[in-house]
Amino acid sequence: MPRMEEREAGDAAALDALICSADRPFVIRGLVAEWPLVQAGKRSAKEARDYLVDHARKRPFTVSLGPPGHDGRLFYDSDMEMNFQTARGDLAAIFKGIDDNEGRANPPTIYLTSVDVHDFFDGLHEANHVDLGNRQPITSIWIGTRTVVAAHNDFPDNLACCAVGRRRFTVFPPDQFPNLYLGPIDNTPAGRAVSMVDFHDPDWDAHPRFAEAVKHGLVADLEPGDAVFVPSLWWHHVEGRDGFNAMINYWWRETPRWLGQPQDALNHAILAVRDLPEDEKAIWRQLFDYYVFENGPEVAAHIPEGKRGILDPLTAETAGRIRAFLMRTINQ
Template sequence: MELPKATPVREVEADQGFDLEAVSASLEPVILRGAVSDWPVVKAAKTSDTAMHDYLSVFDRGAKVPVSVGSPANKGRVFYTEDFTGFNVERGTSSMTELLQRVKNHGGAEHPPLIYLASADVDECLPGFREQNDLDFGQYRPVISIWIGTRTRIAAHNDLPLNIACVAAGQRRFTLFPPDQIENLYVGPFETTPAGRPISLVDFANPDLDQYPRFTEAMAHARIADLEPGDAIFIPSMWWHHVEALGTFNILMNYWWRTVPAFLGTPQDVLNHAMMTLRDMPQDEKEIWRQLFDYYVFGESSAPRDHVPENIRGILSPVTEESARQVRAFLLNRLNR
């Protein structure tokens, strides 16, 4: 069966800059063409892998970095072993110097080994690099990570923060899905994952539609984005994205940020606790709790408190940093019983 073709992601010309607030308000991904085309690393990458290697070496202080390596037989796919008891890559550490040299030496092979530095702090890996290659996030303080490697295929996953991913070198293909496609992506376990987030078990290069028949429906809702050096993409919170690095020497920089205060914590903790406490209850009891969540969490936030005197509203009131601390202490006490 032929899969539906993904819809191209909307593009905006961004070589003269872009409005961060307008972009981050989008409910769908947006390609920011040329957003980082003025970065020196992009200009070096467009010259040659050697020029880019030499440019990066200026900032290389030999930092120890986490590296995954795999056989050419992986065809770049970072995934599980066949029995799902481990992963198809070996993980260890390397100096940044060795990593850059190995990617330069092997990335151009017809069937390169998988060599992959994933989501490392760019300031620790390449101190001073961001003085020449960076985006202005104004009031926000994003987490900024760098990804370096040969050709790779990273399974579809999602992230809580908003995300702008910038292609500094190589080419990247993003295949993206709205959050509501979770049922059609056949997501794997929570505890054992290649990179900390649950991933789709579907091999996008060779999908087994007998085992994963609903993937056809997922592809009917898919978006696709092909990026060159200097391009960037905005990915809204919780959108699923499968990422392929297609160049001989690939570098990506990620900016992750949230627009809500950090003291609110992460909804993932709530989901984990809900699976422990609610999922295996009788269905009629779960329906009651669904109604309670709709009323207290997902409905109009003021409705549960408008009729309650302000001085006794407690957790019904808008959360502050102080009240968040109090609730967290209460929860820890309950969980530790």
């Protein structure tokens, strides 16, 4: 696959300009090279772990544990159950498991996913962060042994910073989802539907359309200190390629947080619309186009101003009314 485009950003204003104008992923080499966590990891993986423990709060962390034999792939087993279990423990104790297995040829997988930096660490954000201007991102850290996370997408924009170890991102445009052979949307490794294709050993007989996805894919190999920007809804397959890896990422929406999650609307549409007779579904498709996807001025122009309810541009108040209405009707 072709390599992802590389860009440069000398300061926060330049980074903001890159993000605002981006319609595809890009890499920035050395964006966070001066972070203390990056510098600790370059000295040794153990020093990076010690640095994280020194900043960790005394509270249980949730960790995913996979047995040897999966090469770090966090995925389904033959019964479509997860091939890993979750546990909770002190960060130092979790890291001892990594220490004890360091250097082994086939170690178990130990992975802490999407840990909120502000909730679980003191001072880590202040010493290791990217200035994203007026954005108010969710800041998460991902820590663990060698891992392979199946291709998935996220609703927010994503700036992922490789802090310790090397990482590989393989990305695909949003419209490639039919060629990625997505798994269940309600039984997922981490809340998002994932590609069922094993990127390291594709089954071309079972997944022939993946060859088309490959034509549109991009690859980025990140070293410690590098960052990648993945726009909303782009599919990304992520590999932690060393015995110990840490990544800090930032998620944000350009739309207000009080808006609903599109995935919830999709789930509700499956419940309410998908299995209707075809003639009724055709009518509902027209209604969705009219009210949601097209949403032209003719939708509400004939209704007096101030009386249009949720057909007016949404506010936090009207969004709250919709949410309350949905909660009442779904539970009936």
